[in-house]
Amino acid sequence: MRRLIYLLPLLLFVGVGVAFLRGFDRDPRDIPSALIDKPAPEFSLPPLPGYKEGLSNATLKGDVTLVNVFASWCIPCKAEHPIITRLAREQGVTVRGINHKDKAEDAIAWLNRNGDPYASIGVDLDGRVSIDWGVYGVPETFLLDRQGRIRFKHVGPLTPQVVEEQILPMVKHLRSAS
Amino acid sequence: MRALLIAVLLALTPVAASAVQPDEVLKDPALEGRAREISKDLRCLVCQNQSIDDSNAPLARDLRVLVRERLTAGDSNQQVLSFVTDRYGDYVLLRPPFKATTLFLWIGPFVILAIGGVATALYLRGRKGAAVAAGGDTAPLTEDERRRLDALLRKDKA
Numbered sequence: 299m300r301r302l303i304y305l306l307p308l309l310l311f312v313g314v315g316v317a318f319l320r321g322f323d324r325d326p327r328d329i330p331s332a333l334i335d336k337p338a339p340e341f342s343l344p345p346l347p348g349y350k351e352g353l354s355n356a357t358l359k360g361d362v363t364l365v366n367v368f369a370s371w372c373i374p375c376k377a378e379h380p381i382i383t384r385l386a387r388e389q390g391v392t393v394r395g396i397n398h399k400d401k402a403e404d405a406i407a408w409l410n411r412n413g414d415p416y417a418s419i420g421v422d423l424d425g426r427v428s429i430d431w432g433v434y435g436v437p438e439t440f441l442l443d444r445q446g447r448i449r450f451k452h453v454g455p456l457t458p459q460v461v462e463e464q465i466l467p468m469v470k471h472l473r474s475a476s
Numbered sequence: 477m478r479a480l481l482i483a484v485l486l487a488l489t490p491v492a493a494s495a496v497q498p499d500e501v502l503k504d505p506a507l508e509g510r511a512r513e514i515s516k517d518l519r520c521l522v523c524q525n526q527s528i529d530d531s532n533a534p535l536a537r538d539l540r541v542l543v544r545e546r547l548t549a550g551d552s553n554q555q556v557l558s559f560v561t562d563r564y565g566d567y568v569l570l571r572p573p574f575k576a577t578t579l580f581l582w583i584g585p586f587v588i589l590a591i592g593g594v595a596t597a598l599y600l601r602g603r604k605g606a607a608v609a610a611g612g613d614t615a616p617l618t619e620d621e622r623r624r625l626d627a628l629l630r631k632d633k634a
Contacts, residue, residue: 303595310588329521332565339563399534425538432563434521434535 331432331440331451338365338446339430343420347402353394353420359446362472364393364439364465366416367428369400370408372436378455379412385461386415391469395419398428398436441465443472495532502544511544514556518543519570527570 333339342354351357358365366382368375385391395416397405402421409416422428431440434453441450450468452460494512502508512529518539520531528536528543539560546556560568572578617625 303598306591306595326524329567330565332561332563425535426542429535429538429542430563432565434564 327435328453329434331448333432333440333448334451336448338440338442338448339427341420341427341430343396343422343427346397346406346419346421348406349419351418353396353418355446357394357418358442360444361392362444362469363442363446364391364469365396365431365442366393366440367396367398367422367431367433367436367438369398369436370404371400372398374455375437376412378437378439378457379415381456381458381461383413383415385456385465386417389466389469391465392417396428396431396433397421398433399423399425441468441472443475494529495536496529496540497537500537500540500544502548507544507547510553511540511547514543514547514553515540517557517570518560519568521564521568 338355338358340355343352345352364382364385368379382393386393393415395418397419399422405419405421420427425433431438432451437455439452439456440448443449449472450464452464456465496512496515502511515529516527518528520526520528520533520536520539522533522535523531526536528539543556543560546559551559557569566573566578572581574582
């Protein structure tokens with residue numbers, strides 16, 4: 299009993315140390331979304347000029363959908379663009395875009411230059427719809443099930459690792475589930 | 477000297493660091509006051525240790541405008557906060573709410589203080605017990621000791 303009391307500070311120190319060490323592994327920018335397992339927020343965004351379809355929550359039902367928030371001024375968006383293109387073309391994942399606080403002509407030029415993997419894009423000129431989605435940095439990517447519920451969120455550019463380990467298994471699971 | 481003191485005090489005075497722009501300010505001072513109050517409690521998610529009232533990030537500005545719009549539309553302070561936490565989660569609050577997941581955050585320091593207090597009390601009691609066992613400080617003075625103490629006290633008074 300006595301000895302235990304003398305060991306207590308050491309145990310406390312080790313406990314706090316482990317907690318801090320685990321904290322170092324966490325990305326402080328990776329904030330859990332408040333919207334996981336909730337239906338996508340009600341919204342309706344117009345298309346880019348010259349494009350047919352915009353984006354609204356009605357569009358998001360029926361298929362497992364990846365919603366990608368992007369902008370032409372966002373450098374990491376350029377980095378993840380080929381990965382998203384591959385997801386859409388090779389894996390047959392429906393990808394829809396929210397064009398965040400962008401100039402329409404810049405966005406169109408960007409898509410013409412880099413290719414357009416998006417089934418449709420909604421223009422969020424003032425960023426209000428992005429706020430409804432809990433977006434705090436571009437790019438952010440959401441995965442929705444067939445009922446239009448948000449099931450997964452990734453902050454920052456998609457990487458091959460995130461796609462392999464998280465998105466593709468989840469897409470498969472969500473497709474077979476409903 | 478006085479000029480130096482004033483200079484030092486001025487340097488130490490916190491500048492009103494609000495990032496609120498003139499075009500955001502509401503006409504109604506009462507509403508604006510409430511908006512400022514709410515903004516101070518909301519974390520800017522881009523520069524995470526600043527409130528949206530302090531931060532110059534575009535998202536902070538958007539949220540400040542949003543807060544003011546909700547207030548103008550007649551929301552209570554609590555409704556505005558819920559509106560934001562519905563979208564960004566509790567993380568957006570600089571003062572975390574008291575609930576099961578944040579329990580240790582709130583009571584942890586007091587628990588640790590209590591453990592320290594109990595440990596100190598136990599230690600002090602143990603020391604007193606040891607002193608008694610050794611016939612130490614609680615034993616009455618001997619005749620010789622009393623005489624020497626009296627002599628010392630007299631000398632002290634003189």
